[in-house]
Structure formats: C-alpha cells, structure tokens
Amino acid sequence: MLTLRSQSGxxxxxxxxxxxxTSFIGATQAxxxxxxxxxxIDALIEAGAKGQxxxxxxxxxxxxxxxxxxxxxxIPSADVAEKFFADQNGDKRSKLIHELxxxxxxxxxxxxxxxxxxxxRRGDSASWQQYLLASFKANKPWNQxxxxxxxxxARNEQTRASAFFYTRRLEKVGxxxxxxxxxxxxxxxxxxxxDLQCAQCxxxxxxxxxxxxxxxxxxxxxxxxxxxSSEFPAIAEKPTVKKIEFASVFNKKPKETGPRVPTLPEERxxxxxxxxxxxxxMMPADTKTKLPGVLAFSPLEQLSKQLPTAENGAFARNMxxxxxxxxxxxxxxDPLDLHHSGNPPSHPQLLELLAKEFAAHGYDVKWMIRELAxxxxxxxSSILPSGSEPKVDRFTVALERRLSYEQLLQSMLTASxxxxxxxxxxxxxxxxxxxxxxxxxxxxxxxxxxTKEAEVHVDHTLKAALxxxxxxxxxxxxxxxxxxxxxxxxxxxxDAKLAHQLYLSVLTRKPLPEETAAVAAFLxxxxxxxxxxxxxxxxxxxxxxxxxxxH
Amino acid sequence: xxxxxxxxxxxxxxxxxxxxxxxxxTMAGGAASMAFGGLATPAVAEALRQKxxxxxxxxxxxxxxxxxxxxxxxxxxFGGPFRSVPTSVKGVHFCELMQRTAKHMDKLAVIRSxxxxxxxxxxxxxxxxxxxxxxxxxxxxxxxxxxxKLLGPTSSKLPPYVWIKPGSGGFKAxxxxxxxxKYGALAFGDGQPPDNLLRHESISEEADTQRNELREAINRRxxxxxxxxxxxxxxxxxxTAQQLMKRQDxxxxxxxxxxxxxxxxxxxLGRHTLIARKMLEAGVRFVNVTSYGWDTxxxxxxxxxxxxxxxxxxxxxxxxxxxxSGMLENVLVVAISEFGRTPRxxxxxxxxxxxxxxxxxxxxxxxxxxxVSGSTNEQGTWVxxxxxxxxxxxxxxxxxxxxxxxxxxxDNGGQPLPIAHEDMQSITEVLA
Numbered sequence: 001m002l003t004l005r006s007q008s009g010x011x012x013x014x015x016x017x018x019x020x021x022t023s024f025i026g027a028t029q030a031x032x033x034x035x036x037x038x039x040x041i042d043a044l045i046e047a048g049a050k051g052q053x054x055x056x057x058x059x060x061x062x063x064x065x066x067x068x069x070x071x072x073x074x075i076p077s078a079d080v081a082e083k084f085f086a087d088q089n090g091d092k093r094s095k096l097i098h099e100l101x102x103x104x105x106x107x108x109x110x111x112x113x114x115x116x117x118x119x120x121r122r123g124d125s126a127s128w129q130q131y132l133l134a135s136f137k138a139n140k141p142w143n144q145x146x147x148x149x150x151x152x153x154a155r156n157e158q159t160r161a162s163a164f165f166y167t168r169r170l171e172k173v174g175x176x177x178x179x180x181x182x183x184x185x186x187x188x189x190x191x192x193x194x195d196l197q198c199a200q201c202x203x204x205x206x207x208x209x210x211x212x213x214x215x216x217x218x219x220x221x222x223x224x225x226x227x228x229s230s231e232f233p234a235i236a237e238k239p240t241v242k243k244i245e246f247a248s249v250f251n252k253k254p255k256e257t258g259p260r261v262p263t264l265p266e267e268r269x270x271x272x273x274x275x276x277x278x279x280x281x282m283m284p285a286d287t288k289t290k291l292p293g294v295l296a297f298s299p300l301e302q303l304s305k306q307l308p309t310a311e312n313g314a315f316a317r318n319m320x321x322x323x324x325x326x327x328x329x330x331x332x333x334d335p336l337d338l339h340h341s342g343n344p345p346s347h348p349q350l351l352e353l354l355a356k357e358f359a360a361h362g363y364d365v366k367w368m369i370r371e372l373a374x375x376x377x378x379x380x381s382s383i384l385p386s387g388s389e390p391k392v393d394r395f396t397v398a399l400e401r402r403l404s405y406e407q408l409l410q411s412m413l414t415a416s417x418x419x420x421x422x423x424x425x426x427x428x429x430x431x432x433x434x435x436x437x438x439x440x441x442x443x444x445x446x447x448x449x450x451t452k453e454a455e456v457h458v459d460h461t462l463k464a465a466l467x468x469x470x471x472x473x474x475x476x477x478x479x480x481x482x483x484x485x486x487x488x489x490x491x492x493x494x495d496a497k498l499a500h501q502l503y504l505s506v507l508t509r510k511p512l513p514e515e516t517a518a519v520a521a522f523l524x525x526x527x528x529x530x531x532x533x534x535x536x537x538x539x540x541x542x543x544x545x546x547x548x549x550x551h
Numbered sequence: 552x553x554x555x556x557x558x559x560x561x562x563x564x565x566x567x568x569x570x571x572x573x574x575x576x577t578m579a580g581g582a583a584s585m586a587f588g589g590l591a592t593p594a595v596a597e598a599l600r601q602k603x604x605x606x607x608x609x610x611x612x613x614x615x616x617x618x619x620x621x622x623x624x625x626x627x628x629f630g631g632p633f634r635s636v637p638t639s640v641k642g643v644h645f646c647e648l649m650q651r652t653a654k655h656m657d658k659l660a661v662i663r664s665x666x667x668x669x670x671x672x673x674x675x676x677x678x679x680x681x682x683x684x685x686x687x688x689x690x691x692x693x694x695x696x697x698x699x700k701l702l703g704p705t706s707s708k709l710p711p712y713v714w715i716k717p718g719s720g721g722f723k724a725x726x727x728x729x730x731x732x733k734y735g736a737l738a739f740g741d742g743q744p745p746d747n748l749l750r751h752e753s754i755s756e757e758a759d760t761q762r763n764e765l766r767e768a769i770n771r772r773x774x775x776x777x778x779x780x781x782x783x784x785x786x787x788x789x790x791t792a793q794q795l796m797k798r799q800d801x802x803x804x805x806x807x808x809x810x811x812x813x814x815x816x817x818x819x820l821g822r823h824t825l826i827a828r829k830m831l832e833a834g835v836r837f838v839n840v841t842s843y844g845w846d847t848x849x850x851x852x853x854x855x856x857x858x859x860x861x862x863x864x865x866x867x868x869x870x871x872x873x874x875x876s877g878m879l880e881n882v883l884v885v886a887i888s889e890f891g892r893t894p895r896x897x898x899x900x901x902x903x904x905x906x907x908x909x910x911x912x913x914x915x916x917x918x919x920x921x922x923v924s925g926s927t928n929e930q931g932t933w934v935x936x937x938x939x940x941x942x943x944x945x946x947x948x949x950x951x952x953x954x955x956x957x958x959x960x961x962d963n964g965g966q967p968l969p970i971a972h973e974d975m976q977s978i979t980e981v982l983a
Binding site: 382383384389399400450453459460461462463464465466467469470471472475515518522525532536537539540541543544545546548551 | 710721722724725731732733735737745746747748749750751753754758759761762763765766768769770772773774776777778782784785787788789791792795796
C-alpha cells in the first residue's frame with residue numbers, strides 16, 4: 001500500500017476504490033451477522049468514507065458534554081464531569097447513554113426538539129408543550145404521535161392539544177389569506193421530507209419527482225378545515241364532497257384529484273363517499289361543550305391512517321434522516337426536506353437501514369437516538385485530523401452543531417450554578433419564576449431562528465452578540481449569589497483551583513496548563529479587583545465559541 | 552436534473568426560470584457554504600472597499616405612481632387631475648406634486664421605461680430588492696445584503712447594511728439569503744437603536760476591552776483544529792457590535808438642527824431620511840430608508856396629494872445636502888418601488904399594480920446628471936423605447952459603484968453565482 005501510494009494519481013485512486021470495496025464487503029457481512037444497529041451504522045460509515053480522514057474518538061470531556069447536551073438539553077455540572085472523568089470502567093460511555101436515555105430530562109429534551117422541528121418557532125402553547133412532554137415520557141411511537149397530530153381528536157383530552165400544529169398555521173396574519181398551501185407544504189416537509197412548494201402551480205421545474213398532482217393530492221386533505229374556536233387548540237372539518245380541480249399554469253389542462261398521500265401510488269387516492277344530506281356528520285358539533293362535529297368521512301382521519309404507516313416508506317425515512325441530523329449535525333439527505341431521486345442520500349444503504357430498523361422497532365424515537373449515540377460515528381471528535389477539512393457528508397469528523405436557545409439557557413444556568421432559578425417554584429405553584437421567564441424570553445429573542453425558519457444551522461447574529469455583552473438579565477448571571485459559580489470562584493483563593501473550577505463548570509473540561517497560567521495572569525492584572533476579573537473570566541468562557549456550540 | 556432548493560415563501564413562475572448554469576455541488580444553503588461564501592475575486596473587493604462608496608436606497612413600499620411623480624401624462628385619458636411642472640432640465644417635466652425635486656433634476660437620472668412583469672407585492676418586493684437573477688435553488692440577497700457582501704463595511708466598521716423603517720427594528724437575517732445571516736439588515740425601527748447597544752454601567756470600557764480580548768484568545772485556541780465556520784462568523788458579529796457601541800451618537804435625534812428637521816419634514820419619511828444622512832456621514836455602506844403605504848388602490852389622487860409631497864420634501868432635501876457636501880460624488884442614491892401603478896383608473900378612483908411601464912430615479916456616484924432614459928407611450932400605458940428590467944437596474948447600480956457586474960460572482964461554497972442577471976446589462980446612458 002505504501003509503495004502504491006507514492007505512484008501516479010490514477011493508481012492512487014484505484015487503491016482508494018479497492019480499499020473502499022473491501023471494507024464495503026466487510027460492511028455487508030456485518031449487516032448479515034445482525035450486529036446491533038449502531039455497529040452496522042459504523043460499518044457503513046467507514047465503508048463510505050471515500051478516503052476522507054477519520055477523526056479520533058472524542059475524549060471523555062468532549063463526549064460527556066455532547067451526550068449531555070443531546071440527552072438532557074444542558075451541559076453537565078462540574079460534579080458530574082468530575083465523577084465521569086474519574087470513572088475507570090471501560091463501558092462507562094454506553095452505561096451513561098443508557099442511563100440518560102431512560103431519564104426524565106431526555107423526555108423534556110425530545111419535547112423541545114420536536115417542538116422546534118414541528119413548529120419552526122411559530123410560538124408556543126402550554127397545552128401543546130404538555131402534550132409533547134407527556135408523549136415522550138410515555139415514549140409514544142412516532143407513528144402514533146404523527147397520527148394524533150395529523151388528525152387531532154377534540155374529544156380526547158389527553159391528545160387534543162396536538163391540533164396546535166394545525167391551528168397555529170391556520171391563523172390569519174393581517175390581510176393575508178389563510179395559508180393552506182403553506183400548511184400543505186409543511187406537512188410534506190415535516191412528515192415526508194418533501195418540499196412540494198414549487199409544485200403547487202405546475203410540476204416542479206427542477207425536481208422531476210415532485211408533481212403538481214402530489215401537491216394537490218396532499219392539499220385536498222386540507223380544503224375543508226378551519227380553526228374551531230374553543231378553549232384548547234381545535235380544528236373543525238366541513239364535509240368533503242368532491243375532488244379538487246387544478247391545472248398547470250403552463251398548459252392549463254384541467255385535472256382533478258381526491259386526497260392522496262403524495263409518496264403513495266396514485267391508486268391510493270382516497271375515494272370520496274357520497275352521503276345523504278344531513279348524514280355527513282357522525283356526531284354533530286356540540287354547542288354546549290363547544291366540541292367540533294365528527295364527520296362520517298374525514299379526510300384527516302384517512303390521512304392519519306395512510307401517512308404514518310409501513311406502506312409509506314417516506315414516513316420512516318424522513319424521521320430517520322431527521323434524527324440522524326439531530327445527532328450528527330447534517331442529514332444523510334440534505335436539505336432535510338428534499339428527498340427525491342435527484343438528491344440521493346450521502347449513504348443510501350444507511351438511510352434504508354435506519355428507516356427499516358426504525359419502523360421495525362415500532363418507530364421508537366428514544367431507541368433510535370440511543371443507537372445513534374452508541375455509534376463510533378457519533379462519538380468521534382470534532383477536532384479535525386491534522387491539516388484537513390474532511391467533507392461534511394462523510395461523517396468522519398463530528399460536526400459542530402447549533403445549540404437551541406433552550407440548550408443555551410439551560411447550559412448557562414448549569415454553568416453559572418443557578419439552576420435554582422428554574423427549579424424553585426413560586427407561590428402560585430407551577431409557574432416559572434418571573435426572573436427565569438424574563439431570561440427565557442430574552443434568550444429566545446436572541447438565539448432562536450426567525451419565525452417559520454427551520455432551525456438547522458449555527459447562526460451568529462449581532463443581536464445575540466449585543467445581548468451577551470450588555471443585557472442586564474444576562475449579566476446578572478455573573479453576579480455573586482450564595483452557592484452560584486461566581487461566589488464559589490470568589491471564595492477560591494488559589495488561582496489554579498479557580499481555573500479548574502471555572503473550566504470544568506463552563507467548558508466541561510480541565511484547563512490546559514497554559515490556560516491555568518492565563519487565568520492566573522488575568523487575575524493578577526486586575527490586582528485588587530479580583531471580583532471584576534473573576535466575573536469577566538467567566539463571561540469570556542460563557543460567550544466563547546467553545547461554549548456556544550455542541551462540538 | 553440537478554437538485555435545487557427554493558425556500559422563498561412564495562412560488563411564482565418567474566422564480567422557476569431555468570438555469571443555464573450547471574450547479575456545482577449540493578452545498579447550497581448549508582452552514583458551511585454560508586460561512587465560506589466569499590467573493591470569487593477578493594482582491595477586487597479589497598480595492599473597492601478603499602474608495603468608500605456608499606448607497607442610499609429609498610424604498611416606497613406598495614408602489615409609487617410614476618404618473619404622479621417622474622412621468623406625468625397630463626391631459627390624457629389616464630393622466631389624472633394633476634398638472635406637470637418644468638424641472639431644472641429643459642424639456643423634462645415632473646408631476647406638480649414633485650415641485651421641490653424638480654429643481655434638482657439637473658442632478659438626477661430618471662429612468663422612465665421599467666418593465667418588470669411581476670405585479671404581486673409579495674413576489675415583487677423580492678424580485679426587485681433581491682434582483683433574483685433566475686432561480687438556481689438559492690435565495691438571493693436583498694440589495695443591501697449584496698452590497699454588504701460585495702463592499703463590506705467602510706473603514707468606519709459600522710454595520711454595512713442599515714435599514715431605517717417605521718415600526719419595529721431588529722436584525723433581519725432573512726434579507727441575506729444564501730450569503731448567510733451576518734449579511735442581514737440591521738433595522739432601526741423608527742430610527743431607534745437596537746436593544747442592548749449601551750455598555751452596561753457595571754463594566755468599564757477598559758474591562759470590556761479586556762474581557763473581549765480574553766474571549767478572542769479562547770476562541771483562537773478552539774478554532775485551531777476546528778472548521779472555520781463558527782468562530783469566523785462569531786468574531787465578525789462581535790466586532791460589529793463593538794463598533795456600533797462606540798457610535799451611540801447615531802441615535803441621538805437631538806443633534807439635528809431645527810432647520811433641517813423642517814426641511815426634511817416632520818413625517819416619518821422626512822425624519823428617517825434625515826437619520827439616513829447621518830448614517831451616511833458616519834460611514835454606513837448601504838442605507839435603506841423604507842416608507843410604507845404607497846399601495847393606493849382607492850382614492851389614489853387624494854392619497855398622492857398627501858404622500859408624494861412628503862417624498863418630494865425629503866428626497867429633495869437629501870439630494871440638496873449630499874450635493875452641497877460633495878458626498879453625492881461617492882453616494883449612489885436610488886428611489887424605487889416594487890412596481891408602478893396602472894394608468895387605468897379603477898372604480899375606486901385608484902390605480903392598481905403596474906409593472907409594465909414605470910419609473911425609477913438614480914443620482915450621485917457614477918450616475919450621469921440631468922438625463923432621462925427610456926420613455927412610455929402617449930398614455931403612459933406601455934414602454935415606448937428601451938424597456939429595462941430590474942436586472943438592468945442592478946447592473947447599473949453595481950457599475951456605478953465600480954463593481955464589474957459581469958465578472959464579479961458570488962462564491963456560494965464552490966457554486967459560482969452571478970451578482971446580477973446574466974442576460975441583462977447596465978443602462979449605459981445613465982452611467983457617468
């Protein structure tokens with residue numbers, strides 16, 4: 001191999017291909033042997049590296065921070081880090097993953113993730129939050145969750161808040177029409193991974209797979225729904241009695257379609273039954289309870305029966321890809337909502353494997369994320385192998401990922417030792433403390449993506465920079481209070497120990513010798529103003545890139 | 552067929568005009584491509600940056616009527632009730648609602664033959680302000696973001712793209728399109744400063760500097776073995792924050808003289824244009840002044856009688872001032888809408904959207920003075936000669952600022968993208 005490498009470029013290419021083939025055979029054998037999913041994932045990633053250099057395994061500190069951010073939505077405390085570093089058990093990583101995957105924080109984290117994914121910062125509702133949280137606490141399978149969201153049942157008190165997905169999108173904004181096309185688009189994007197926006201008025205011009213009939217078929221499910229006014233999010237459906245008619249703006253040829261899931265074959269178009277007048281409703285709207293009526297034929301119910309199913313492979317592929325994105329920083333299909341034959345996955349076999357296993361495991365989101373966390377791929381370092389920036393779509397180096405504002409806030413509170421801001425309940429009971437609520441809103445305004453934007457990339461904004469520099473509520477985190485980080489640091493007279501405590505609390509790692517020295521020098525330069533120096537040290541670490549991303 | 556992405560919120564046929572160019576890679580929209588997105592020719596950008604050219608972009612949202620401003624057609628069936636007045640250039644007339652600006656026609660270039668085809672506000676605004684040179688599956692930047700990218704901040708290091716508008720302010724990342732959020736607009740709602748601009752009193756200036764240096768040192772260590780993406784972008788926004796914090800005076804309206812306030816007008820557009828002058832003087836690269844409420848579908852003539860003099864007042868005042876201070880040499884001024892208004896007067900005595908024949912005005916840096924380009928027919932219904940699309944205006948603006956709009960390309964993570972429509976050119980007769 002060494003001798004060949006020194007020869008001509010084309011020979012080199014051959015070697016790479018040969019090597020890839022050999023490991024590929026290895027990978028297929030591994031799959032045959034029914035290794036756990038995470039091992040099969042690694043085999044496929046290694047086989048697909050295409051010569052891109054691999055990063056080494058993440059060190060304990062990098063791993064611990066990452067896994068905590070992903071499973072609990074916060075960095076770990078200094079104590080947790082200390083214990084983990086001291087643990088000499090060889091299987092401490094997988095043990096931790098299993099532990100975190102069955103913890104309560106993971107349910108909250110998933111509720112946050114799915115809220116961000118499904119609502120794309122359109123705002124929030126307490127009942128929707130509770131619904132998501134209860135769902136993930138019960139580890140509700142994704143197909144069931146999808147079913148409840150796609151066809152909300154106003155008579156089921158446990159699940160009816162799922163209608164928020166629809167109601168928020170059906171709200172009228174100013175003079176604009178109710179955005180039914182936008183809703184249709186989002187259902188395609190978020191549940192099937194296909195963005196049919198540009199196939200509304202004609203077949204998509206650049207994506208052969210996306211036809212106008214696909215958009216219109218999905219649109220047909222939504223032609224008769226509206227917000228139902230009640231105290232909880234609810235929608236009302238009017239009877240659907242005919243197909244919708246449409247024509248391409250180019251040839252004006254009239255066509256029609258009934259409701260159809262766009263990723264299912266045309267013959268799965270749903271037939272619209274005819275009812276006698278007065279028989280359209282199985283249960284009429286209830287004026288007393290203000291519950292909407294229940295149709296004898298509800299397109300949404302049909303949708304919820306057809307879309308989240310094994311028959312519809314796109315359903316599992318979409319979520320498998322999205323969960324991969326959440327853990328690995330980039331979808332196998334990228335962008336996440338452009339699955340089509342002209343935009344194949346970076347690792348086609350891998351996506352098929354993930355989708356198949358996800359469906360076979362009853363669409364168990366927690367299981368899937370746990371398996372992803374157990375991979376070597378996930379546990380690689382984000383530190384680049386020397387002198388190279390391997391291609392992002394090979395997943396040979398961990399990709400830095402955006403922290404949601406929720407993660408940032410929790411991590412800031414953890415780091416600064418002020419989780420009591422959230423934990424303490426005020427006299428009214430469950431309501432968060434006003435100071436926390438104020439801070440949360442400010443974090444949202446500074447770090448959340450714009451309304452209706454998918455929150456996928458790390459964005460740095462002037463707004464956020466000004467916020468962490470000057471905002472009163474943010475800077476208050478750096479004031480000494482009994483038991484918080486700053487107070488602990490102020491009580492510490494030994495500079496090296498201070499540096500240790502600071503780095504462990506904020507960056508989840510021990511300081512390097514030169515960093516310890518730099519901390520001491522900084523403190524010294526402030527002389528008697530040690531309190532100011534300490535505050536600013538903590539500020540600099542909390543606002544650093546190392547803190548602000550999941551790396 | 553290559554894959555493309557369109558994440559604009561609307562879908563109109565013009566967005567789908569097919570690309571002749573082969574798209575390179577599939578990185579469009581990715582974080583990596585945004586952060587690495589640079590100019591294909593950095594040396595050119597560097598040379599331009601030193602000349603400190605600036606742009607004042609006045610946006611009359613909803614569509615100013617060309618007939619009641621730059622291209623009057625008095626005594627014709629669609630002409631409306633207003634007369635026309637002579638300007639400081641012989642033979643050129645404006646609507647009588649533009650009396651003050653008429654005196655400065657000798658400094659302006661009026662283009663009377665815009666023909667931009669799109670008559671919807673929602674897509675029209677994007678089509679005009681994003682330039683939208685054919686859909687390549689990427690969202691093009693608004694003009695302000697384009698200039699922020701192409702020319703960067705001036706030596707003032709102030710945010711390169713400032714947007715002065717009524718209502719709320721904030722950071723408008725979406726203006727930047729594929730260039731990435733850091734090229735977005737910094738909007739001053741009603742001229743007010745952004746939140747958290749003031750340094751907190753508990754932090755001295757010296758301490759602020761020191762803590763930033765410390766933060767930068769920590770970032771440098773982190774960045775050594777990482778992809779350049781996150782640290783580069785965060786450093787840039789912290790730097791801008793720093794510069795802006797030093798210029799609190801930009802938001803102090805008390806520094807304007809009573810005479811100036813009267814000259815520009817005490818209405819939003821007047822006040823905002825006056826603030827724009829200050830921003831330009833301070834060295835902001837691109838200032839967008841936006842005025843809303845120009846969509847006069849009903850009672851158009853009374854509406855015009857109220858609206859247009861406000862524009863006339865503010866516009867003539869700033870042209871006069873930029874001329875007097877010599878800044879007009881380096882500042883390109885453009886006043887434009889998403890379209891003009893129909894010559895036909897509707898049943899509500901209104902004029903509707905008309906993209907087929909309308910006007911814009913340019914002045915200052917790189918622009919010829921006192922000329923009219925293109926014309927409409929007798930009744931103002933259609934363009935008679937030299938129809939120009941928005942791409943022509945883009946090329947002209949870039950050229951006027953010394954940017955070669957044909958050879959300069961965006962580099963979107965390896966994908967070359969033209970800065971203006973490939974099938975169009977600059978309007979040479981208005982270029983100095």
